[in-house]
Amino acid sequence: MSGGCARSPRFSVAVIGAVLGAACEESGRTLPDATPDALVDVADDGADATSEVDAEELPGTPIAAEPQRGGDPARGFATLAAGAYVGCGVPAELYPIADQAGVFGDEPPLPGRDGPLPYYLSQFVTASGVEVIGPNCFTCHAGEVAGELVLGAPDNTLDFGGFASQIAQFEGQVALLEDLLEPASYAELVRFADRLSTVAPWVQSAVAGTNPADNLAGILFAHRDPETLAWHDEPLIEPPPQIVLPVDVPPLWRMKKKHAMFYAAAGRGDHARIMMTTATLCVDSREEAAAIDETFGDVRAWILALEAPRWPEETLGPIDRTLASEGEAVFLATCAKCHGTYGASDAEDTYPNLWVHADEVTTDEALALGATHAATRFVDWFNQSFYGETAYLEPQPGYVPPPLDGIWATAPFLHNGSVPTLAALLDSRLRPRYWRRASGWDAEAIGLRFTVSEVGHAEITSANKRFVYDTTLLGHGNGGHFYGDPLSDAERRALLEYLKTL
Ligand code: HEC
Numbered sequence: 001m002s003g004g005c006a007r008s009p010r011f012s013v014a015v016i017g018a019v020l021g022a023a024c025e026e027s028g029r030t031l032p033d034a035t036p037d038a039l040v041d042v043a044d045d046g047a048d049a050t051s052e053v054d055a056e057e058l059p060g061t062p063i064a065a066e067p068q069r070g071g072d073p074a075r076g077f078a079t080l081a082a083g084a085y086v087g088c089g090v091p092a093e094l095y096p097i098a099d100q101a102g103v104f105g106d107e108p109p110l111p112g113r114d115g116p117l118p119y120y121l122s123q124f125v126t127a128s129g130v131e132v133i134g135p136n137c138f139t140c141h142a143g144e145v146a147g148e149l150v151l152g153a154p155d156n157t158l159d160f161g162g163f164a165s166q167i168a169q170f171e172g173q174v175a176l177l178e179d180l181l182e183p184a185s186y187a188e189l190v191r192f193a194d195r196l197s198t199v200a201p202w203v204q205s206a207v208a209g210t211n212p213a214d215n216l217a218g219i220l221f222a223h224r225d226p227e228t229l230a231w232h233d234e235p236l237i238e239p240p241p242q243i244v245l246p247v248d249v250p251p252l253w254r255m256k257k258k259h260a261m262f263y264a265a266a267g268r269g270d271h272a273r274i275m276m277t278t279a280t281l282c283v284d285s286r287e288e289a290a291a292i293d294e295t296f297g298d299v300r301a302w303i304l305a306l307e308a309p310r311w312p313e314e315t316l317g318p319i320d321r322t323l324a325s326e327g328e329a330v331f332l333a334t335c336a337k338c339h340g341t342y343g344a345s346d347a348e349d350t351y352p353n354l355w356v357h358a359d360e361v362t363t364d365e366a367l368a369l370g371a372t373h374a375a376t377r378f379v380d381w382f383n384q385s386f387y388g389e390t391a392y393l394e395p396q397p398g399y400v401p402p403p404l405d406g407i408w409a410t411a412p413f414l415h416n417g418s419v420p421t422l423a424a425l426l427d428s429r430l431r432p433r434y435w436r437r438a439s440g441w442d443a444e445a446i447g448l449r450f451t452v453s454e455v456g457h458a459e460i461t462s463a464n465k466r467f468v469y470d471t472t473l474l475g476h477g478n479g480g481h482f483y484g485d486p487l488s489d490a491e492r493r494a495l496l497e498y499l500k501t502l
């Protein structure tokens, strides 16, 4: 399990896009009338438990399934591993030099792909014909689970806090390479460095391990013409505030059950189109974007084929089956109405696909309500853009209770990663106000080992304060979701044992 030391994202600030959790105003956008022929309805897989339940009794608002594209998982993996969907990178000829200089660390190669590149980098040819190496989706969407790299697991160790100064350093070195490179390669290097330095001030997370993907999307949208996707050095709409609302990277294996992408249910319509918004970093024309889009039905198919990892009893210790079945009874009585039920196989699972109002779940509301981020302009940008032709963003003032498959492997918890263990999620009295990751993983409390800090950011002067998770910062609150509090200690213990089995 990921230990105490946070990993710097190096060149890997890729992007996600489309992740605007903020904005309470309705965007007023619905799915376009003419659904493209390429969209096949594969969303209704029978895991929909809401249809027969009286809507009045639901703890949240149902999210309807919408038509989705099919695809081929193997081709999807090939795209993820070597596709040009981010659109830029460092010229491949520089890689050996950067590698020798230790820029890329010693992360393992991508399982299932030939070659020595670390898993989070891909080699591809840009629109201008230059062979480059750039970040891929596994920058954020591959993580260590019980000592193994698992594709689709979240990486919650990335430290974006020092990103702006790293990029400034990188920019400073670029000019030195002008004489070394062919003009076309040099132009690509400059383009990559410029994009990274444009976004850098917007991705400086206050706490290492939290992800700035939402702000990243906002600043990239601001610099692009929604119609042509052309990049403009000056923003065309007002950029987002530079204060980053933190998000915890979700595991990708949930997507097979989810009708909406993202914590605040913002991602609607054609999910494959939304998944390709990493292209907002460097894909600068509709033609290029359309070509990438053709490959993303396959990417979605790969994501939908992912299975959550099983609790490895050999390394993490045996599951007490009797206790777990007592926990299952507690779960069915207390939790299932929001999080669904879990059978022996996917086909036996049910999942209600709801979003729950922030006033009901009472977890930190900044992301859902966009307290400081007037995100409506970014939602509008998306919906009026190439991306909005088959998909749309419609963030809700609340959060989706996620499917809990493999939940044990995804600490920290809640949308902002403010709660280090499942034990603390189920008993709010155990949640630390200021905490620091310690090395190792806690198989008892299920999650990150941590030490409590007596002081928060206001009282720490060094830049290392970003290694303290301060739950009093905007968007970092650890309150709410008190559903475990009324249970007895014995019930919570049983419930924890049950959660290991999911
Ligand atoms: C910079 C880190 C980063 C990169 C790179 C990235 N993502 Fe994400 N992704 C995130 C974060 C953070 C979220 C959650 C955002 C939210 O819900 O507000 C997310 C959400 C998602 C979701 C929705 C999951 C859910 O449960 O709702 C999918 C699917 C997804 N990403 C796929 C991809 C794909 C495919 C790529 C590459 C083409 C990619 N991401 C690249 C950080 C990243």
Ligand code: HEC
Residues within 6 Å of the ligand: 059, 263, 331, 334, 335, 336, 337, 338, 339, 356, 360, 361, 363, 364, 399, 400, 401, 402, 404, 407, 410, 412, 413, 414, 415, 416, 422, 425, 481, 483, 484, 495
């Ligand atoms: C009324 C609906 C509701 C009930 C009941 C409920 N939850 Fe949740 N749960 C949510 C919502 C909404 C979230 C997302 C909150 C957020 O991220 O801010 C959530 C988040 C979680 C998470 C964190 C997921 C993650 O990836 O970080 C876990 C674990 C969880 N719930 C377990 C439980 C358990 C166990 C119970 C029963 C004791 C329970 N929940 C009862 C709505 C509910």
